Amino acid sequence: MIRYDMHIHTEYCGHAVDMDVASICACADELDLETIAITDHIYSHNGLPVVTAIRAELSRVRHNCRVIVGAEVDVDGDFSDGRLVTDSLDALDYVVAGFHYVPTVGNYPLSPDDCTMTGEQFLEVWRTALLGIVSNPGIHTLAHPGRLVAASVDLDAHFEQVLAILAEAAKVSAKHRVAWEINELTGMRLNGYYQRQWHRIFEPALEAGVKLVYGSDAHSPTAIGRTVFTEMVLANLPSDCLASPDEILAWKKELEP
Ligand SMILES: [Zn+2]
Numbered sequence: 698m699i700r701y702d703m704h705i706h707t708e709y710c711g712h713a714v715d716m717d718v719a720s721i722c723a724c725a726d727e728l729d730l731e732t733i734a735i736t737d738h739i740y741s742h743n744g745l746p747v748v749t750a751i752r753a754e755l756s757r758v759r760h761n762c763r764v765i766v767g768a769e770v771d772v773d774g775d776f777s778d779g780r781l782v783t784d785s786l787d788a789l790d791y792v793v794a795g796f797h798y799v800p801t802v803g804n805y806p807l808s809p810d811d812c813t814m815t816g817e818q819f820l821e822v823w824r825t826a827l828l829g830i831v832s833n834p835g836i837h838t839l840a841h842p843g844r845l846v847a848a849s850v851d852l853d854a855h856f857e858q859v860l861a862i863l864a865e866a867a868k869v870s871a872k873h874r875v876a877w878e879i880n881e882l883t884g885m886r887l888n889g890y891y892q893r894q895w896h897r898i899f900e901p902a903l904e905a906g907v908k909l910v911y912g913s914d915a916h917s918p919t920a921i922g923r924t925v926f927t928e929m930v931l932a933n934l935p936s937d938c939l940a941s942p943d944e945i946l947a948w949k950k951e952l953e954p
């Protein structure tokens with residue numbers, strides 16, 4: 698059993714019902730989790746007040762588990778260099794990079810029909826953005842690696858190329874100590890075949906020395922700590938490959954001057 702959950706949203710994001718901080722903490726305690734990270738979306742350069750509000754709520758709540766206040770900061774969809782929507786990350790104890798939008802176009806594709814680029818064109822901007830994200834030492838964790846590409850291109854035609862780009866990104870990620878997340882919600886966006894293939898996303902990361910961390914990406918109380926897809930991915934990876942929250946935070950700290 699995984700005793701933590703490092704990716705949880707709150708109702709401040711506008712699409713997570715019943716996710717006030719008190720309810721989140723109550724759920725985490727009910728599940729006997731040791732550590733959770735509240736990582737709500739930061740959509741723009743002025744998204745930090747949400748973090749202040751979450752901290753204020755948290756200060757009024759009794760909880761047994763350790764609560765880390767971070768955020769899932771959007772990658773800026775207007776660019777292909779992987780920059781985040783804000784560089785003001787000091788208020789965050791845990792920074793997750795959320796790569797949700799087609800670079801330069803800026804839309805959120807649900808299927809390849811929503812992607813206005815060819816597969817090759819998409820992979821080119823996806824690659825440069827991905828390399829930019831994992832070069833940013835201010836980021837602790839790359840959220841849901843592979844989710845955007847799975848929604849944007851025909852994976853049957855491009856999966857090997859996707860894995861090759863991820864292998865390239867993994868080496869850069871190891872250098873800048875950006876962990877990769879095994880994200881439970883991503884499993885809901887994949888068909889059964891790619892659910893069973895998804896561990897291959899993480900193999901090049903482990904080979905390069907990148908740490909792996911679990912996050913549910915919960916937008917509802919029942920999703921907190923859920924690990925059905927995560928366990929499926931982990932079953933095909935070395936048994937000790939999942940890092941703890943402290944290992945992720947310490948790994949990054951070692952990099953600081
Ligand atoms: Zn996300």
Ligand SMILES: [Zn+2]
Nearest residue numbers: 704706769914
């Ligand atoms: Zn998320």
